Amino acid sequence: MKNTKIGTIGIAILSLSIFACKQSVKPYAEAPLQLKGVDMNVDLAKFLGNEDLFRGKVDMVNLDVKENEIVIERKDLPDSTVYYVQYNVNSNKEDINLADYGSFKFKTLELLTDLAEKEVFAWMAEQEDVSADDVNKLVDQIALDNPDATMNSRELEGVSSGLRLIWHTKDKVFQLVIPEIESLRFDRSNEEYSPSYDDDGNPIEPKETFSKEQIIALFKEKLKDSAKNKITFFIAKPQFDEWFRDNSPSSRGTMTRYD
Amino acid sequence: MRITFLFLLFLFFASCTGKKDIGQFDSRTEMLAHIRKLSPQDRANFFKQQVQLIDTTLAKVKDQTIYFSFSMGLSSGDPKEVNWDTVNWNRMDIQNKAFVIPNPDTLKAAFESYANTLKAVQSFGIPHSSFELDATDDKISETGQLSTSFKQLFQGNKSLDSSKVGLLPVSQALVEIKYQLPHELDSLVIAPDAKTVKYMGYDLTIDTISPQGIELDLPLDLYYNYLGHRGKIPNDKLVESNSYSAMPLYGLHPEIQKQAKSAGQLFQKFQTAAVEDAMLDRFEPQFTEAMFQGLKKLNHYQSAIEKELKVLLGDNKNADVFDVIKKLREYIESNGEYLGPVEQRLSISFPYPVKQFLLYFGKSNETIKAERRIPVSRTASYGYMTYLDQEAKKYGIVDSMGNVIIEPRFKELTRSSQDYFFDSSDSIDYFLNVKDKKLEPVKDGYRFEQKLEANLSVFKNKKEDLGVLRNGQEEIVPFKYTAIEKQGKLFVAKYTLRGRETFDLYTLKGDLIETPLLSTVDMLADSSFMVRSKLHKFGVLNTSGKLVIPLEYDKIEGLKTANWVYATKGRETFLLDYQNKRVDLPANLRYIDIGRSAEGMIPFSDYDGYGFIDLNGRIVIQPQYSNITEFYRGHALVRTAKDELFMIDKNNSIFKKLVLPPSPDGSQRLDVAFSKDGTGYFTMGEIVLDKDGNVVHVSIDDLY
Numbered sequence: 001m002k003n004t005k006i007g008t009i010g011i012a013i014l015s016l017s018i019f020a021c022k023q024s025v026k027p028y029a030e031a032p033l034q035l036k037g038v039d040m041n042v043d044l045a046k047f048l049g050n051e052d053l054f055r056g057k058v059d060m061v062n063l064d065v066k067e068n069e070i071v072i073e074r075k076d077l078p079d080s081t082v083y084y085v086q087y088n089v090n091s092n093k094e095d096i097n098l099a100d101y102g103s104f105k106f107k108t109l110e111l112l113t114d115l116a117e118k119e120v121f122a123w124m125a126e127q128e129d130v131s132a133d134d135v136n137k138l139v140d141q142i143a144l145d146n147p148d149a150t151m152n153s154r155e156l157e158g159v160s161s162g163l164r165l166i167w168h169t170k171d172k173v174f175q176l177v178i179p180e181i182e183s184l185r186f187d188r189s190n191e192e193y194s195p196s197y198d199d200d201g202n203p204i205e206p207k208e209t210f211s212k213e214q215i216i217a218l219f220k221e222k223l224k225d226s227a228k229n230k231i232t233f234f235i236a237k238p239q240f241d242e243w244f245r246d247n248s249p250s251s252r253g254t255m256t257r258y259d
Numbered sequence: 260m261r262i263t264f265l266f267l268l269f270l271f272f273a274s275c276t277g278k279k280d281i282g283q284f285d286s287r288t289e290m291l292a293h294i295r296k297l298s299p300q301d302r303a304n305f306f307k308q309q310v311q312l313i314d315t316t317l318a319k320v321k322d323q324t325i326y327f328s329f330s331m332g333l334s335s336g337d338p339k340e341v342n343w344d345t346v347n348w349n350r351m352d353i354q355n356k357a358f359v360i361p362n363p364d365t366l367k368a369a370f371e372s373y374a375n376t377l378k379a380v381q382s383f384g385i386p387h388s389s390f391e392l393d394a395t396d397d398k399i400s401e402t403g404q405l406s407t408s409f410k411q412l413f414q415g416n417k418s419l420d421s422s423k424v425g426l427l428p429v430s431q432a433l434v435e436i437k438y439q440l441p442h443e444l445d446s447l448v449i450a451p452d453a454k455t456v457k458y459m460g461y462d463l464t465i466d467t468i469s470p471q472g473i474e475l476d477l478p479l480d481l482y483y484n485y486l487g488h489r490g491k492i493p494n495d496k497l498v499e500s501n502s503y504s505a506m507p508l509y510g511l512h513p514e515i516q517k518q519a520k521s522a523g524q525l526f527q528k529f530q531t532a533a534v535e536d537a538m539l540d541r542f543e544p545q546f547t548e549a550m551f552q553g554l555k556k557l558n559h560y561q562s563a564i565e566k567e568l569k570v571l572l573g574d575n576k577n578a579d580v581f582d583v584i585k586k587l588r589e590y591i592e593s594n595g596e597y598l599g600p601v602e603q604r605l606s607i608s609f610p611y612p613v614k615q616f617l618l619y620f621g622k623s624n625e626t627i628k629a630e631r632r633i634p635v636s637r638t639a640s641y642g643y644m645t646y647l648d649q650e651a652k653k654y655g656i657v658d659s660m661g662n663v664i665i666e667p668r669f670k671e672l673t674r675s676s677q678d679y680f681f682d683s684s685d686s687i688d689y690f691l692n693v694k695d696k697k698l699e700p701v702k703d704g705y706r707f708e709q710k711l712e713a714n715l716s717v718f719k720n721k722k723e724d725l726g727v728l729r730n731g732q733e734e735i736v737p738f739k740y741t742a743i744e745k746q747g748k749l750f751v752a753k754y755t756l757r758g759r760e761t762f763d764l765y766t767l768k769g770d771l772i773e774t775p776l777l778s779t780v781d782m783l784a785d786s787s788f789m790v791r792s793k794l795h796k797f798g799v800l801n802t803s804g805k806l807v808i809p810l811e812y813d814k815i816e817g818l819k820t821a822n823w824v825y826a827t828k829g830r831e832t833f834l835l836d837y838q839n840k841r842v843d844l845p846a847n848l849r850y851i852d853i854g855r856s857a858e859g860m861i862p863f864s865d866y867d868g869y870g871f872i873d874l875n876g877r878i879v880i881q882p883q884y885s886n887i888t889e890f891y892r893g894h895a896l897v898r899t900a901k902d903e904l905f906m907i908d909k910n911n912s913i914f915k916k917l918v919l920p921p922s923p924d925g926s927q928r929l930d931v932a933f934s935k936d937g938t939g940y941f942t943m944g945e946i947v948l949d950k951d952g953n954v955v956h957v958s959i960d961d962l963y
Contacts, residue, residue: 045757048757054755054757065757065758083794087757115795117757
């Protein structure tokens with residue numbers, strides 16, 4: 001009899017904790033999505049469960065849904081196609097933010113999912129008129145939250161879609177883009193020459209000569225005179241980042257700033 | 260006490276002067292009896308009062324008109340203001356556009372054409388049906404005055420008594436058409452600074468005027484002879500207007516005005532110091548029933564219509580303008596005996612300032628006449644339709660022969676479809692139960708949308724979701740869809756799930772067919788369905804909704820061949836039947852023309868031209884033709900390298916050699932196209948051939 005009571009209490013505590021975990025992501029438009037530590041396998045049926053959103057019956061947001069595809073071109077293998085759904089959503093009201101990263105607020109939130117709507121390939125959030133100080137605070141917060149993330153200076157320079165920072169972690173790729181400012185340029189005059197391919201013809205990853213702190217400092221320097229900035233923030237699965245970066249996706253809009 | 264006194268005084272006054280208002284008499288007889296009871300002096304006072312009342316009222320209503328104006332403009336994008344005073348008109352490239360009266364012979368020919376294409380549409384009504392005239396070729400009505408009168412109605416060859424037509428279906432009508440065509444022009448010249456205009460005895464009202472435009476009201480008699488206008492610019496050249504509209508001004512009905520005026524003149528004629536009995540004896544027969552009715556209506560107009568119009572026009576300053584117009588139009592239509600067109604307002608503007616506005620009117624008119632026996636049809640070409648009881652102002656329903664199915668007791672009934680009717684007065688849809696002769700309101704809160712078949716129709720609920728009801732009552736398909744269609748033997752119902760189009764399929768009995776979530780449903784030529792899952796995998800459902808090809812293919816295309824499709828999986832393509840038997844096509848074919856596959860014959864091409872493969876994957880017609888069509892009823896149209904045309908069968912035997920003239924459009928394109936009834940035709944450019952290769956007189960425009 002005593003054991004049964006303990007078991008009941010144990011089950012209750014366990015179910016409460018599960019319930020608490022599931023409640024951490026509230027359905028879309030009922031509360032801003034917290035992008036810090038966001039779950040890429042969020043229950044989309046619940047997150048996007050308010051059908052009124054999709055039928056134009058919720059005044060405060062616009063929502064557009066499109067099915068797109070990425071044709072994956074692979075050497076010596078047949079091409080294959082990855083289909084995905086792009087949910088393009090934004091708030092109509094100035095005082096409503098649809099996503100946060102920590103305390104930083106984004107008015108627009110988009111996402112890409114698989115066709116089965118089981119996993120999120122990428123989250124995209126956007127905000128306009130952000131001061132350089134606030135951008136810097138967001139950059140510092142992302143860096144602080146992902147101490148083990150790596151950065152690659154070569155993928156940040158010479159890209160046409162604007163000034164950016166990219167952090168690679170084991171399960172996520174964070175990318176912050178300011179499309180109206182030109183991308184970073186690194187002084188590589190002191191770098192030693194290294195071949196691009198090994199003897200077997202395989203590409204050699206060039207050695208990174210800039211630290212994360214140097215890259216971020218250069219970013220902040222580039223930004224310092226810009227008072228109002230439009231920023232786009234992506235959190236993608238590494239696999240999707242690879243597909244999207246190397247191939248030609250059919251999506252439009254915000255994803256054109258993914259580079 | 261004082262209050263009581265005043266009250267009594269009021270009653271006394273009312274009794275002395277009471278019934279002086281004609282509106283208070285129920286009949287002409289009652290009015291005349293009342294006058295006869297009065298003393299000769301009181302009769303004279305009564306007559307005097309009527310004269311004053313009629314004159315005052317008619318003068319007052321003269322300026323009370325309503326018209327509906329709506330204008331839209333497009334900016335030329337050139338905001339430059341032109342200083343016309345400094346313009347050298349002779350240096351501007353402005354062509355003289357004199358107004359020319361149309362040639363009488365041309366007008367006569369147009370009149371003949373109008374008369375020969377005239378037809379009538381009967382709207383059932385009791386005690387009288389109404390008829391609306393329409394001519395296919397109507398180029399005449401803009402010039403001169405056209406009038407048509409019915410002389411005789413017919414049912415087959417049987418003449419009908421026009422006063423007793425009511426709900427009898429009329430098949431033909433003998434009509435007399437009169438046309439007053441102008442031979443000469445008369446012009447009215449108005450200067451841009453004119454304040455008043457007199458023309459043909461009328462004082463015309465200028466509403467607005469400036470050097471570049473005029474708004475002028477023409478009495479209807481004058482408007483009937485109006486032909487057109489020009490503007491004279493400072494160098495005396497005539498220019499055309501760049502904007503013109505003519506719209507009726509509604510006011511107190513002209514017939515009421517006419518009768519009231521006649522009555523007023525009569526009262527005036529007999530108005531003396533005392534109206535003795537002998538004078539009254541002469542007055543009574545001259546005071547007609549029409550005059551009495553005219554005065555009654557004038558009274559009603561003043562006491563009710565005028566006030567209601569003021570409310571409609573000024574009730575809510577924030578009201579939507581279109582809503583106000585709609586309500587006004589409805590009000591005018593429903594009070595047609597009190598309100599009618601009294602004048603026509605012309606609005607004319609010119610691209611340049613003019614020194615004269617020239618309005619042209621026809622004179623020396625010639626009247627020509629024609630009699631025609633014209634066809635008469637009904638408002639609905641089949642089935643049941645509404646009819647109006649003109650006295651009760653209620654609608655009922657009759658069948659195409661005019662037999663009453665539903666008695667007239669509905670206020671604003673219109674036909675939505677064969678079985679459904681809508682009463683806009685209470686916004687209720689009704690189902691017509693012909694068997695029991697009942698008009699049954701559909702399920703409460705639902706609106707009829709579209710008939711699907713027999714007694715099944717799509718409805719919309721209050722949440723704007725669509726579903727299917729049987730006879731407007733029993734739910735067959737639940738209300739959760741944005742579109743519902745009947746395709747073959749199934750209902751295909753669309754909704755969005757998280758923003759993505761999703762389809763459910765139902766049998767015609769309303770049973771939901773269990774399938775994975777579908778994002779595409781397309782009916783194939785054999786009435787089965789090519790479907791695509793949410794995961795982008797294709798399969799086929801047969802006509803009853805059974806999945807006969809599983810949802811595992813990357814692409815499926817129809818072959819216009821029963822039980823077969825063309826499927827793609829990964830890098831492989833093959834023929835597939837509904838038992839999932841796979842047939843591979845010969846390797847290394849340059850091009851397979853799935854779009855022109857039909858009847859088990861799949862075209863392909865290589866460097867020698869087009870040939871055909873059968874459903875066993877064998878080449879049955881070697882590549883040899885420069886152009887081909889799909890097979891239809893066992894034949895295909897082919898062109899050889901030597902530019903010869905043949906109709907061949909599936910064994911490549913020549914069924915017929917064809918020698919065709921060049922197509923009018925110069926095209927040599929071979930094709931198969933279908934008429935609305937599903938009959939197929941071979942085509943070469945605009946030349947149409949039947950299945951055996953005979954040229955037929957079917958327009959390519961009627962095929963798809």
